[in-house]
Amino acid sequence: MAAIEIDHVTKMYRRHGHSRRYATLKSALLTGSLAKDLRPEESFRALNDLSVTIRKGVTYGVIGRNGSGKSTLLKLVAGITKPTIGAVRVDGRVSALIELGAGFHPEISGRENVFINGIMLGLSRREITSRFDEIVEFAEMEAFIDAPVKTYSSGMYMRLGFAVAINVDPDILLVDEVLAVGDEGFSLKCLDKFAEFKRRGKTILLVTHGLSMVERFCDEALWIDAGENRLVGDPKRVVQMYLSDVEVAEDLLLAAQDAKAQQTPVSAPPEPVVTEPVATAPEPNDVPEQEPGRVSEVGAETETDAADDDTQPDNMFVAKEGRWGSGGVRIDQVTLEGDHGPAHVFHTGERMTIRMQVSAPVEVDDFAFGISIFSNDGVCCYGTNTHIEEMTSESLEGDATVSFVIDRLDLVGGTYKLDVAAHKRDGFSYDYHRLLYTFRVKSRTKDVGIYRPRHEWSFSDNVRFKPDTDDSAPTGSVSAPAVDPAPATTAPSPPAAEDAPTE
């Protein structure tokens, strides 16, 4: 038995082209294009021949990127818009948690607005009267119900709207990303309400970016992409497929960003500025007297970044993208590779290879290669170079490949930037690429900091945990662990920049 049937639906929106935007009554009358202007000529397909059947009593999740057509789908089911082609059949009373508190009038009291809103959503006056107390109690608004709505906080507004909509007692509930309403306690209450709906065999259509919510709540999930049905089925599988697809897209995006970042500085001629990528990491066996000499040299040659270069250890933490160097050795290309070829998105613990295509027009004998990894807030996570690692250069001429293999990328989830450099042993830059390469580390756990050591917990016998579930997110949380690129900030912040590499 189908509660909602979407039958080969195409929904086109008019795209506001240049000519259309300036069409006014005047021009319409002058050119006689009134009738034509009212017809869409340029259109955008929000949904493209989509067919979905949602059985009665099923909680159905819809996921997809922004602009993929999720909200359009909801609007069609709610009857707010009509399909351009195809048919939408809905069996039962629908309540849409799309726009909470739509039609609330700011000047009049919450009480009156509850009535108006309820009637708009299809309740009768008597029904509202009988449910009024329940609504107010659910919204936790007892104290303010007689104040004008304009004095409400946005949370109060949404809570009241939610309470009315949920009390319409629909057969089909449409939910569009509304669980962000209110505090933790209220979210839990909403989830309870959903669970109650489910128990009572109502149909719920849930559109959300909260993937863990889909995995936990839904019986079936649909992933739509560019208005088309990409995958339907078991929520866990759909979410998994969606996530891996998101990674691919992220990869492309990062690649594009990198390309852009590298383009800007390269257009300017390489500036003769001296720095060393890992000057911040003086190893015990680093020759100490090199340090002051290098600094003075830098002072003489620097033109632009004088302030940065005078204080050499500090400037490495000034996150400023750029490329400079004499060009004696050029780094022509840098690729990041995972287990399956070039990548920008890695999983914690994966192997990562940084591969540099370098070239030296004339033979050089004094050279070193270095890399360092920065977190997106500018903390140096690690840096090294061939000189520090006591490799003494002998000769380099023509094209060559330099690879830096990280066996296990034990970083916590987040976005990282990369410096690569070719320079003289004393730090004089041949070609320095500052923060020009970005990669992202994904992690299913929300651990914090920078470095994730390989680890293991062990306990004596009297410490017991519940059997493992694959979702460790707290109940109230809506965001899925794996899509969140930024590390959680609840725990103590990572150590200060200076501490990390030097000690």
Added chain:
Amino acid sequence: MLANLRQLFRHRGLVQILVTRELKARYRGSVLGFFWSFVNPLLLLLVYSFVFSYVMPRGEELATEPYAVFLFCGLLPWTWFSSSLSDGANVLIMNGNLIKKVMFPAEILPVVAVISNMVHFLLGLPILLAFLLYYSMPLQLSELVWFPFVLAVQFILTLGLVMVLAALTVHFRDIKDLLSNILTLWFFATPILYPMSFLSDRAKFYMDYFNPFAHLVISYQEILFYPGPFGHWKWLLALGVAGSALFVLGYWLFDRLRDSFAEEV
């Protein structure tokens, strides 16, 4: 069409509550509150009486005494008409969030705009009545029975126009600005400030055939102000038919454009 009307009737509860909301919200926060519905027309009357009695005294040919009552007979319906039109043109855009986000019968909104302005009109009537009694104008029952009919004609005509305006304004925002100027012109082209007898025959001809609102004002004036039998009823009946036709046309246009509202507002 019939289905549409039935739908409109089914939503009368919603219309009622929205009109109430509109009226409540209108004066919320002001000291005089609802009293403004009485005071507003009174003040407007005062302004016009002042201008045409002292600033620009009327000549002999404009002598219609008592002028204030004459003015009021036209001014009150005009306020209803013009406010409905300017509110109605905006109403879909103002309530965009309803149309976009909720399953909501959009035709409710123009209806609400016209009705809530009608309520203001009705609230102004007691003041008009007080004036009529104060100047002991000759009110005749045989004329007064026409009054509800005039009201109905004005309602259907206004609603028809508002339907057209509301639907078109969504697509052509220029209408809003154009409308306020047209309404000013329309006001002066209607025998509200001056009696019909002031006009030349040529002007009367144009008035008869091109200004539907003139017939309404003349009807109000004949019923309430001028003595004698109500002689304008033929015009009024014709206007009733034309107004109904306009309403049907306006509703049809509204219906045609309905699907575009959610995307355009």
